Amino acid sequence: MPILDLGYRTWTGSRSREWLRWTVVATTGISLVWRGTWLKRFLLFATFPALITMFGVGLFEQSTRDETYRRMFNGFLASRVDPMGPRNRFRDRTRERTPIISETADVATQRHLAWSHLLLWYFRYPQSLWIVVVIGLVAPRLISYDLRSRGYLLYLSRPLSPSGYVLGKACVLYFLLAMITTVPALAVYTFGLLLTNDPAAFLQTWDIPLRILLGTVVLILPTSAVALAFSSLTQESRFAAFSWFAIWIVGWVTYLVLTGSALFNQEDAIKLQQRWLMISPYHILGHLQEEIFGLLPEDRHLIGPWILCGVVTLMGYTIARWRVARMLKV
Amino acid sequence: MSPVIDIKGLTKRYAGNFALKNVDLIVPVGVTGLLGPNGSGKSTFIKAVLGLVQVDSGAGTVLGQAWPLNVKSIRDKIGYLPEDDCYILGLQGIESVQMMARLSGLPSTEALRRAHEVLDFCDVGQERYRNVETYSTGMRQKLKFAQALVHDPSLIILDEPTTGLDPTQREEFLDRIHALAHRFEKSILLSTHILHDVQYVCDQVIILVRGQVRLADSLASMQRPIQSGLQIRVVCNAERLAEALRREGLSVQTDRDTELLVQGESIAIAATIWSASQRAGVLVERMDESKNSLEHLFMEIVSEKTHANS
Numbered sequence: 001m002p003i004l005d006l007g008y009r010t011w012t013g014s015r016s017r018e019w020l021r022w023t024v025v026a027t028t029g030i031s032l033v034w035r036g037t038w039l040k041r042f043l044l045f046a047t048f049p050a051l052i053t054m055f056g057v058g059l060f061e062q063s064t065r066d067e068t069y070r071r072m073f074n075g076f077l078a079s080r081v082d083p084m085g086p087r088n089r090f091r092d093r094t095r096e097r098t099p100i101i102s103e104t105a106d107v108a109t110q111r112h113l114a115w116s117h118l119l120l121w122y123f124r125y126p127q128s129l130w131i132v133v134v135i136g137l138v139a140p141r142l143i144s145y146d147l148r149s150r151g152y153l154l155y156l157s158r159p160l161s162p163s164g165y166v167l168g169k170a171c172v173l174y175f176l177l178a179m180i181t182t183v184p185a186l187a188v189y190t191f192g193l194l195l196t197n198d199p200a201a202f203l204q205t206w207d208i209p210l211r212i213l214l215g216t217v218v219l220i221l222p223t224s225a226v227a228l229a230f231s232s233l234t235q236e237s238r239f240a241a242f243s244w245f246a247i248w249i250v251g252w253v254t255y256l257v258l259t260g261s262a263l264f265n266q267e268d269a270i271k272l273q274q275r276w277l278m279i280s281p282y283h284i285l286g287h288l289q290e291e292i293f294g295l296l297p298e299d300r301h302l303i304g305p306w307i308l309c310g311v312v313t314l315m316g317y318t319i320a321r322w323r324v325a326r327m328l329k330v
Numbered sequence: 331m332s333p334v335i336d337i338k339g340l341t342k343r344y345a346g347n348f349a350l351k352n353v354d355l356i357v358p359v360g361v362t363g364l365l366g367p368n369g370s371g372k373s374t375f376i377k378a379v380l381g382l383v384q385v386d387s388g389a390g391t392v393l394g395q396a397w398p399l400n401v402k403s404i405r406d407k408i409g410y411l412p413e414d415d416c417y418i419l420g421l422q423g424i425e426s427v428q429m430m431a432r433l434s435g436l437p438s439t440e441a442l443r444r445a446h447e448v449l450d451f452c453d454v455g456q457e458r459y460r461n462v463e464t465y466s467t468g469m470r471q472k473l474k475f476a477q478a479l480v481h482d483p484s485l486i487i488l489d490e491p492t493t494g495l496d497p498t499q500r501e502e503f504l505d506r507i508h509a510l511a512h513r514f515e516k517s518i519l520l521s522t523h524i525l526h527d528v529q530y531v532c533d534q535v536i537i538l539v540r541g542q543v544r545l546a547d548s549l550a551s552m553q554r555p556i557q558s559g560l561q562i563r564v565v566c567n568a569e570r571l572a573e574a575l576r577r578e579g580l581s582v583q584t585d586r587d588t589e590l591l592v593q594g595e596s597i598a599i600a601a602t603i604w605s606a607s608q609r610a611g612v613l614v615e616r617m618d619e620s621k622n623s624l625e626h627l628f629m630e631i632v633s634e635k636t637h638a639n640s
Contacts, residue, residue, distance in 0.1 A: 008447075008448070008451045008479070008509070008510065008513075008514060009447055009482075010482050010514060011436075011440075011444060011481070011482035012482075013436065013437070013440060015406070015434065015435025015436065016435040016436075016437070017435075018402055018403065018406070018435070021433055021435065024429060024432045024433045025433075028418070028421070028425075028429050032418075032420045032421065035420070141419075145419045145420075146418070146419075148419075149415075149416060149417050149418065149419050149463070150412070150414045150415065150416035150417075151416055151417060151418040151419065152416075153382075153412045153414060153416045154412075154416055154417070154418065154426075154430060154477065155433065156382060157380060157382070157405065157408075157410040157412065158405055158406070158430065158433040158434050159402040159403065159405045159406050159433075159434075159435075160433060161402070328377065328382045328383060
């Protein structure tokens with residue numbers, strides 16, 4: 001029969017290493033999500049805040065040469081970090097605020113502080129929200145679709161463990177979140193270095209790229225873990241998406257209600273904010289970002305958010321792995 | 331030639347119930363049919379071989395490698411067509427096959443080339459550029475077959491591969507299995523309920539019942555009857571021919587109005603049958619050497635086990 005002559009060919013090439021096979025899950029996942037038109041639009045919009053941050057860096061660099069820009073820069077920064085900003089959050093709002101960048105000291109020496117503030121704003125406000133939106137769009141279907149269509153059997157029938165599978169899926173999120181946070185933030189930093197004519201600028205700010213990377217890791221790991229855990233717990237991606245948005249919204253609203261009462265005086269407010277910090281994922285991550293960028297007042301350091309973040313990350317990935325491994329049972 | 335699968339003492343329990351109970355199984359080179367009623371442990375056995383389920387006990391070799399110690403590298407040499415309808419949502423057929431090739435370690439371009447070749451072999455045309463979720467059941471079976479073959483495995487495990495195929499597609503599918511086994515020297519483990527498929531392509535048969543191997547032998551020796559004879563199909567009036575043959579001193583059984591089983595040495599009795607049919611005026615349609623029916627054997631083994639348990 002002609003069907004027997006349709007050219008089956010044996011193959012004897014060299015194969016890639018087994019421990020790298022999870023990269024196929026990652027690249028396939030990235031190529032699949034990249035087909036979404038809305039996602040591309042969201043990613044484009046997500047770069048706009050980086051332009052604002054670049055403008056801030058430019059304004060600061062201008063202020064090192066021209067004093068009239070100094071006040072303008074302080075105003076620009078204060079409108080973004082104040083009153084929510086770390087330095088002013090606990091300050092009595094009736095009192096006159098201290099400018100973030102001293103108007104009397106040598107401005108160039110405060111470059112690290114200024115850039116850190118700008119990047120913190122970038123991570124803390126616009127990009128944190130973008131992360132929630134983008135993960136909410138992409139993550140719920142990453143594992144749940146495979147559970148529904150039994151695609152996991154295809155992946156795991158090759159030399160790939162459930163852990164490798166989850167890692168591959170997580171890398172899809174890592175890639176997207178790095179596109180939203182790390183790449184634009186490093187671009188802002190590079191833009192600042194290119195803009196300044198101060199040769200000491202790099203020495204003053206060399207640690208900022210590391211802080212950017214650490215800040216990204218702290219944002220990406222727990223959020224991806226939680227999103228993948230939700231995705232693995234259901235075959236209906238809408239339930240996972242609902243749960244994802246619910247934890248952010250409920251946490252945020254509850255935190256604001258519990259800490260926003262005007263009945264408390266300033267001292268109580270500080271204690272309350274610290275006490276209820278752990279119920280809002282958004283505020284926990286914000287707290288950690290402030291710590292990473294070195295902008296948290298010394299008496300505000302807490303170990304709890306770090307531990308919680310680690311535990312949530314570990315639990316998230318463990319749940320996702322366990323669910324995938326469990327699905328293999330006949 | 332050393333067997334492709336040689337596992338001893340394989341036990342797997344689910345919540346205290348034995349899915350496989352101390353199974354010793356040798357799968358030789360060639361096409362092996364894995365038969366058994368629902369819940370007999372066929373799929374568990376396959377998943378255990380692939381290391382997809384953790385077994386309670388058992389050890390051996392698969393494709394010459396220690397099992398279950400090297401199960402990951404064993405998977406690289408096995409092509410698996412799962413029984414379940416499984417696909418990656420959003421991928422085109424060609425991308426699905428390419429992805430499976432890459433998961434088996436083929437470089438991206440080579441994976442694409444192999445994917446096209448294998449899809450050609452599996453008779454998937456331009457449909458390969460459609461998203462897999464739009465495929466019919468038959469197309470999905472072909473796609474899964476292509477995914478199982480794309481990395482050129484030494485052992486191909488097919489779990490209910492002909493489900494959802496029309497008769498023509500099924501025959502073509504079995505032809506492909508036959509070609510892979512006999513022209514490309516692939517070993518194939520075929521798990522199925524369809525005994526016709528087993529008779530069509532298999533060299534060996536293993537029958538699993540309630541997690542235990544009840545029979546493992548070559549198809550030829552299974553079908554060899556205890557007494558030799560001829561199976562005759564007539565157009566009608568089998569009983570009239572049977573009477574004529576009995577008068578000649580032959581032992582005859584009639585199954586239906588069109589079928590008879592005549593015992594004796596085939597060559598010696600053939601001439602008697604022809605002359606008897608002429609005298610009785612019964613037209614013989616077909617005459618074959620008698621064989622044990624796989625269906626009868628299977629039913630016997632399954633019911634024997636059921637009686638033993640009851």
